[in-house]
Amino acid sequence: MTHNENRSHWVKEAALSCGAGVLFGLTVVAVGHPLDTIKTKMQAQKGFESISMSKAFAEVFRSQGVRGLYRGCVPPLIGSGIYRSLQFSSFEAVFTYCEGTWAADPLPFMLHSANGGLQPRVLIGCFVATFVRATIETPLEYVKIRRQIGQTWRIREAYNGYKITWLRTAGLVTTYFVIVDYVRRNYKDFFSRPLLGSFLVSGCAATFAWWVVWPLELIKSQLQGNYGDANLTLRQRCSIVVKERGSSLALYRGITPGTCRSLLSNGASFVVMSYAQRKMTQLGLRD
Numbered sequence: 001m002t003h004n005e006n007r008s009h010w011v012k013e014a015a016l017s018c019g020a021g022v023l024f025g026l027t028v029v030a031v032g033h034p035l036d037t038i039k040t041k042m043q044a045q046k047g048f049e050s051i052s053m054s055k056a057f058a059e060v061f062r063s064q065g066v067r068g069l070y071r072g073c074v075p076p077l078i079g080s081g082i083y084r085s086l087q088f089s090s091f092e093a094v095f096t097y098c099e100g101t102w103a104a105d106p107l108p109f110m111l112h113s114a115n116g117g118l119q120p121r122v123l124i125g126c127f128v129a130t131f132v133r134a135t136i137e138t139p140l141e142y143v144k145i146r147r148q149i150g151q152t153w154r155i156r157e158a159y160n161g162y163k164i165t166w167l168r169t170a171g172l173v174t175t176y177f178v179i180v181d182y183v184r185r186n187y188k189d190f191f192s193r194p195l196l197g198s199f200l201v202s203g204c205a206a207t208f209a210w211w212v213v214w215p216l217e218l219i220k221s222q223l224q225g226n227y228g229d230a231n232l233t234l235r236q237r238c239s240i241v242v243k244e245r246g247s248s249l250a251l252y253r254g255i256t257p258g259t260c261r262s263l264l265s266n267g268a269s270f271v272v273m274s275y276a277q278r279k280m281t282q283l284g285l286r287d
Contacts, residue, residue, distance in 0.1 A: 031269070032262070072148040164219060180205050205265075
C-alpha cells in the first residue's frame with residue numbers, strides 16, 4: 001500500500017505497485033528464508049517437533065551449513081516476487097478503482113478516527129488480493145516445504161492445502177492491509193521516515209497478522225509437509241496437536257522464528273518498496 005495520496009489511473013497504479021511488489025517479495029525471501037526454514041522444520045519435520053529454535057538452527061547449520069538454511073529458497077525467490085507483486089497490484093487496482101464510489105465511504109458501524117473509518121474498498125481489495133496470492137502461492141509453498149524438510153514433491157499434489165492456504169491468507173492479508181491503512185490515514189508521519197517508520201509499520205503489522213493466523217500456518221505446513229494423516233479435517237488436526245502437546249499453545253509451534261522472520265523480512269521489504277514508490281513519484285511516473 002503506497003503512502004502517496006496522489007493516485008493516477010487504477011491500471012497505472014496496479015502496474016507501478018506490481019513493480020514495487022516484486023522488490024518486496026524478493027527482499028522477503030532473501031532476508032527471511034533461513035528463519036522460515038527453521039520454522040517449517042519445527043512444525044512439520046519428524047525429529048524437530050520438540051526442540052527449540054536455537055537447537056534447530058544449530059542442528060541445520062551443523063549438518064548442512066548456510067546452504068541448509070536456504071534450502072528450498074528457489075521456488076519462493078521466484079514466486080514471491082510474482083505473487084506478492086500481484087497481491088499489492090491487485091489491492092491497489094481495486095482501491096484506486098473504487099475512488100469516488102460508495103466503497104470509498106467509511107463503514108457506518110465502525111469507530112471513526114479523525115480521518116474516517118475503515119472503507120469497504122480496503123476489504124474488497126483484500127478479498128481480491130487473497131484469491132490472487134493463494135492461487136499462486138499454494139504450489140510454491142508446497143514445493144518449498146517439501147524441499148525444506150527433505151521430501152520429494154509431485155506436480156499432481158501441487159495444490160495440496162489450497163483451502164487452508166486461502167483461509168490463512170485471507171486472515172493474513174486483511175489484517176495487514178487494515179492496519180497499514182489505519183496508520184496511513186492517521187499517522188502519515190510514520191511513512192515520511194524512510195527507514196525506521198516504514199520498517200516498524202510493515203514489520204509490526206505483518207507480525208501481528210501472522211500471530212492471528214498462526215494455527216492455520218501450522219496446519220498448512222503439516223498438510224503440505226505430509227505430516228500425519230492427510231484425510232484429517234482442520235478441527236481434527238488442531239485437536240491432535242493440542243492433545244499431543246497438552247496445551248493449546250502447541251498451535252503456536254514455531255512462532256518465535258516466525259516472528260523474527262516476519263518482523264525483519266516484512267520491515268526491510270516495505271522499506272525497499274517505499275523507496276521504489278518514492279522514486280517513481282519523483283520521476284513523475286504517477287502523473
